[in-house]
Amino acid sequence: MIDAAVSQIPFSPALIGEEEIAAVTEVLRSGWIALGPKTKELEAAIAGYVGARHGIALNSCTAALHLAHLASDIGPGDEVVTTPLTFCATLNTILHVGAKPVLADVDPLSLNLSAEGVEKVLTRKTKGVVPVHYAGNPVDMDPLMALARDKGLTVTDDAAHALGTFYKGRAVGSLADYTAFSFYATKNLATGEGGMLTTNHDEAADRLRVLSLHGMSRNAWKRYSGAGSWFYEVEEAGYKYNMADLAAALGLAQFARFEAMQETRRRYVSRYFEAFKDHPALELPPVADEARGDVHAWHLFMVRVRPEALTIDRDTFIEKLKELGVQTSVHFIPASYHPIYQRELGLKVGDFPVAEDSYRRMISLPLSPKLTMAQIEAVCERVLSICDQHRR
Numbered sequence: 001m002i003d004a005a006v007s008q009i010p011f012s013p014a015l016i017g018e019e020e021i022a023a024v025t026e027v028l029r030s031g032w033i034a035l036g037p038k039t040k041e042l043e044a045a046i047a048g049y050v051g052a053r054h055g056i057a058l059n060s061c062t063a064a065l066h067l068a069h070l071a072s073d074i075g076p077g078d079e080v081v082t083t084p085l086t087f088c089a090t091l092n093t094i095l096h097v098g099a100k101p102v103l104a105d106v107d108p109l110s111l112n113l114s115a116e117g118v119e120k121v122l123t124r125k126t127k128g129v130v131p132v133h134y135a136g137n138p139v140d141m142d143p144l145m146a147l148a149r150d151k152g153l154t155v156t157d158d159a160a161h162a163l164g165t166f167y168k169g170r171a172v173g174s175l176a177d178y179t180a181f182s183f184y185a186t187k188n189l190a191t192g193e194g195g196m197l198t199t200n201h202d203e204a205a206d207r208l209r210v211l212s213l214h215g216m217s218r219n220a221w222k223r224y225s226g227a228g229s230w231f232y233e234v235e236e237a238g239y240k241y242n243m244a245d246l247a248a249a250l251g252l253a254q255f256a257r258f259e260a261m262q263e264t265r266r267r268y269v270s271r272y273f274e275a276f277k278d279h280p281a282l283e284l285p286p287v288a289d290e291a292r293g294d295v296h297a298w299h300l301f302m303v304r305v306r307p308e309a310l311t312i313d314r315d316t317f318i319e320k321l322k323e324l325g326v327q328t329s330v331h332f333i334p335a336s337y338h339p340i341y342q343r344e345l346g347l348k349v350g351d352f353p354v355a356e357d358s359y360r361r362m363i364s365l366p367l368s369p370k371l372t373m374a375q376i377e378a379v380c381e382r383v384l385s386i387c388d389q390h391r392r
């Protein structure tokens, strides 16, 4: 029987409360809605939180990845190693600078890139590595950074899932050369559309700011706040990638409740683990190594069905959940399935056995601090009832 109060369970709704509405309203009333003081405040807040010297607020994580590759002088003739188990933006931004994405299959335990996996696909053309902290579970960065330093590679973290992820006590955002965060609507901190690039490279940070604002000379953004003068010079053909104060105000309100939101995620994840543990039809997601100071940000809670224990496949499982009002998703369709990468990179299904096996079995369940514990309980019940009804 389905409780009406929890009949429909959305996958990843943003938690927007009166604080967010008040913060955005304040900016609307201020008369300054584009790039300005709120954006600078959000940059300082996020950079401070992750322990990076520079934070550059942008309109997406995709923009952050693109700019990081430009700052790393990655271009035609270069190769960049990344994972097949990611969102298309990770690969597309490598293509945008004219370089070639080279994919290493993921580690079967963490579903992240490993130093050993990356090492196998290095060539003389390799210039960068883009690890993705899948679902918010930290990549084992020390061996990867050691390999990158040894080979002279730039490391850009795709941290779209990883605000709040820690590795050996250190926040993602200060571990790699560049780190790209996403504040897209479904992410752990949401500004609708938005992102941030963090780095400790001072000179690169200056150039990145210029590139994010048409290539206009240093501190050109001040002219937008009325503090600068009319004069500017265009140093490069840059991009229009900056964040707006409307989005930044939303981000600041979200940041004020970020720890509380993460705590709620952890509670819901514990409930999922408790409900599904030792179930023969469900394989639970990798967890972070807390003993060494790792923290999982739990952007996603992904289970993998075990086909040998069920009479239905993953696609049917998702359909059954949908019929019961549970919205789910799949993270991700591996790169080897997409026509563009088959065409451009010569990939084919079968190239990445670990990522592809996980893909065929995975379901991302609803997870958001906006959901209630009653909704999480309902997801547990409905998942378990489908398992029972279709037990092999």
Ligand SMILES: *Cc1c(COP(=O)(O)O)cnc(C)c1O
Binding pocket: 059, 060, 061, 062, 063, 086, 087, 089, 090, 132, 158, 160, 161, 181, 182, 183, 184, 194, 195
């Ligand atoms: C969401 C996501 C992105 C893109 O983020 P945008 O802010 O929408 O550009 C990049 N990589 C991964 C792994 C993502 O999940």
